[in-house]
Amino acid sequence: MTCRIVDYADQMTGEPSGNAQLTSTLAHRIFLGALPNSWVPREKCPDYAIDYNIEIMKNNKSTGVFFGVNVKGTKKPSYGRDYLSIPMETNLLSYYYHEVKIPVFLIVVDVTRKAAFWLLTQEYVYKILEKTNPGWREQKTISLNIHLSNKLDKSGERFENAVISGMEFLYLQQFQLPYKEVTERIEKFYNSEAMDLAVKKERERQFGIKTTSYSCSQSICQEEYDTIDKQADFEIKASLIIAENLSIKDPKENREAYYHLSDALAIAGHRANPRIRYIAMGERYYHDYIYHLMNFFNINPDMSVNQLHLRYHTYFVAMGELIETIYSALDEEELVAASMLLVRLADIYFSAFPFICTALGHNKAFPLLDSAQELLELAHNLTSAVENPGAILQ
Incomplete structure (x- = not known):
């Protein structure tokens, strides 16, 4: 059984539905391939708001660290000098911020460059949106800026540190x-x-x-x-x-x-x-x-x-x-x-x-x-x- 469907976030790329499906599937493959081999991703069915719950394992033992991810693929992300911008549904951000008790990361995958970048959604809402755009909930979507240094690599060390930091933050x-x-x-x-x-x-x-x-x-x-x-x-x-x-x-x-x-x-x-x-x-x-x-x-x-x-x-x-x-x-x-x-x-x-x-x-x-x-x-x-x-x- 597969849960890979095109959700609203995928559709926001503006691609035809068939292309969006292919982009989404490729994005998931790139993301999963970039995870450390010992980490265990569990796909959520249905996958509303969160695509995977991921458990960090070490030496075949659970560390007790869990986090959620929402994977969004795109062929043409909007790059700035040191960040990329991506649109996101505000109702999803509100759900992560108010309801979810584990860190939820938005994973943006540039399928052209085969690169994946992460953003801790709850922290972004608290530190950025709440201070710079208090009325963000009244919008249907909002543009998020993800620093290019938040690039996922196979070692997973920096990403793991971000997950731990996210747990402390929550x-x-x-x-x-x-x-x-x-x-x-x-x-x-x-x-x-x-x-x-x-x-x-x-x-x-x-x-x-x-x-x-x-x-x-x-x-x-x-x-x-x-x-x-x-x-x-x-x-x-x-x-x-x-x-x-x-x-x-x-x-x-x-x-x-x-x-x-x-x-x-x-x-x-x-x-x-x-x-x-x-x-x-x-x-x-x-x-x-x-x-x-x-x-x-x-x-x-x-x-x-x-x-x-x-x-x-x-x-x-x-x-x-x-x-x-x-x-x-x-x-x-x-x-x-x-x-x-x-x-x-x-x-x-x-x-x-x-x-x-x-x-x-x-x-x-x-x-x-x-x-x-x-x-x-x-x-x-x-x-x-x-x-x-x-x-x-x-």
């Missing part, structure tokens, strides 16, 4: 993409009418300052706070105190704190003050993150990049849940809770820093500190807006 993206999304969400909210209204409501709740009349359809007004079950608040506060007095870095005490918080939220969360509920939820997710992060790195102190890339899911799940809690707090106009949760998110980046330093080196880890600092500044801005509304209320 791992670190699990920190950077959520940070980018959170900061954009907070900044958008901060400059909206919803922020103005939230500040007014928070000031009335905290200080009894009546600034204006407003609807309570999306939040709990002061009068409603009076009807909240005080016992529920007490139970959740008690779980927070217990968690505070237990060591988050001790696995046993961490789990004890986590279950105290979880039990209190399950029993009393729906009846409690939203602010207290969101803070307790944030603490629970933070404890879960620290537990899985430390457990992972302590068990695998000398892990390779492929282990780092393939087994990180548990602590990033907890991180994602904390971020969703931040969004929920904003939706309920709980600015103080959202601010405290942002501080916890910053703590996640701080706590990951020493482990990433050990695994990937200081240069790769330092951006985590920058992200953490920016999150702390956003948290400060939210609380300052409540305490000193200034221009926001003008």
Whole structure:
């Protein structure tokens, strides 16, 4: 059974369908022939978006390194001084960037010269398109520039290094993409009418300052706070105190704190003050993150990049849940809770820093500190807006 069909990328060469089929077939042969003999390409059927999943083998043993490729052949690529340009569907790039968790390389094959060149798609989107052409998703296709030094040769050494670098990049993206999304969400909210209204409501709740009349359809007004079950608040506060007095870095005490918080939220969360509920939820997710992060790195102190890339899911799940809690707090106009949760998110980046330093080196880890600092500044801005509304209320 063969999967070799002419896809949209092949058709963009502008050749008649028969010629495009031949060009595509020849391109695949050239690419496969240029791979090191020990590497194992597995053709995908059907091959939407990714033609092959490739496993890097050494001494007949798997290295655990996998990556995907999309092979595009052309007879007349557009060459520049030190690069070649090729058109690419933006929906494919978006799919690679947002959905695929392994490195995906675009392989452009000049079938006339019998030369193949690679481009790491996810990194190109993040470092080039997102910065130079933020509206690229609105286009149907976009031109990609591939450096001519990224030429595939039989040794595969430079290409293998690019694959390893790609795995490191995708791992670190699990920190950077959520940070980018959170900061954009907070900044958008901060400059909206919803922020103005939230500040007014928070000031009335905290200080009894009546600034204006407003609807309570999306939040709990002061009068409603009076009807909240005080016992529920007490139970959740008690779980927070217990968690505070237990060591988050001790696995046993961490789990004890986590279950105290979880039990209190399950029993009393729906009846409690939203602010207290969101803070307790944030603490629970933070404890879960620290537990899985430390457990992972302590068990695998000398892990390779492929282990780092393939087994990180548990602590990033907890991180994602904390971020969703931040969004929920904003939706309920709980600015103080959202601010405290942002501080916890910053703590996640701080706590990951020493482990990433050990695994990937200081240069790769330092951006985590920058992200953490920016999150702390956003948290400060939210609380300052409540305490000193200034221009926001003008």
